[in-house]
Amino acid sequence: DAKTTQPTSMDCAEGRAANLPCNHSTISGNEYVYWYRQIHSQGPQYIIHGLKNNETNEMASLIITEDRKSSTLILPHATLRDTAVYYCIVNPLNFGNEKLTFGTGTRLTIIP
Amino acid sequence: DTEVTQTPKHLVMGMTNKKSLKCEQHMGHRAMYWYKQKAKKPPELMFVYSYEKLSINESVPSRFSPECPNSSLLNLHLHALQPEDSALYLCASSQGILRRVRTDNEQFFGPGTRLTVL
Secondary structure (H helix, E strand, O other), X not given: OOOOEXXXXXXXXXXXXXXXXXXXXXXXXXXXXXXXXXXXXXXXXXXXXXXXXXXXXXXXXXXXXOOOOEEEEEEOOOOHHHOEEEEEEEEOOOXXXXXXXXXXXXXXXXXX | OOOEEEEOOXXXXXXXXXXXXXXXXXXXXXXXXXXXXXXXXXXXXXXXXEOOEEEXXXXXXXXXXXXXXXXXXXXXXXXXXXXXXXXXXXXXXXXXXXXXXXXXXXXXEOOOEEEEEO
């Protein structure tokens, strides 16, 4: 499985866009980029995933570079409730089971 | 219903006790997972069940015994645990794969059971 590299921690002002980078330089052609987050004392929560194209949903946008070696998760208008650990995970295409391997993630703190 | 429930929320047990953790989902998901999370660490996969059959065991010690009695339920039986097994145990589920066609397969996590072994 490809490994990911994320900054250990980041701060963002409330109401601003939070941009969380992730490097995955050894990603394979059939591997997706997934983002999950874990708010304190809760289970992880799925945010978004993508293969090649940029993706957007009601929670966030995912920008994947053309060479697929890095990506950025964007929370467009961060709120205090977005304070969490954000995990970038590269997941191979498995028929049957999804084996998520969590890295250390980025601890995002939203500042009032 | 997009919820994964886990019981109990907290569990304290001695090293000679036998206890079980329970996980339930009613989303029609056919893949279910157990993860272990130590304090200030990321979750680590323990077991994966696909269509009620154990498909992945990440070399977990035999004192942890998973069971999937039906497509909605996942249990983790605990016996002769050690203090270092104290952790948050997370259950998750996902759609699974039908007819080898990939579907959106994000995992839905429960809130976890916080286990303390004395």
